Amino acid sequence: MTHMTKPPQILIVEDEILIAMDLEDMVAEMGGTAIASAHTIQAAIKLAESIEADAAILDVDVAGQLVFPVADILAARGIPFLFNTGHSAEDILRARYESAPICRKPTLPRQLKSALKQLLSSKNDSIGSAPLPA
Secondary structure: OOOOOOOOEEEEEOOOHHHHHHHHHHHHHOOOEEEEEEOOHHHHHHHHHHOOOOEEEEOOEEOOEEOHHHHHHHHHOOOOEEEEEOOOOHHHHHHHOOOOOEEEOOOOHHHHHHHHHHHHHHHHHOOOOOOOOO
């Protein structure tokens, strides 16, 4: 049983401003707050290190740089994330971040919303990161 005191805070890492704005709108529609959007890897790394986010939406290729350093920081801090990407290296993503959902661009809002909902509920359910009993 989880009662959210504040709306879920979502970090968005996306280099295309229009897509980032769409994502912010979508998060707001879900009752969440897009606390920050980063359009470069440098900005995203700073945010990932300091921000109190409940989840993150990551583009894989951010202005020609891979988002992995950002994902690694979030993973180390226990902040779940999903990939929203047109990038084709899905096997690499799977290998490095097996639990992160991958949404393929152009993404349908409902796909993204359901992936984000799952992330948020998994964060609430798992205290620590013990695997669920099969």
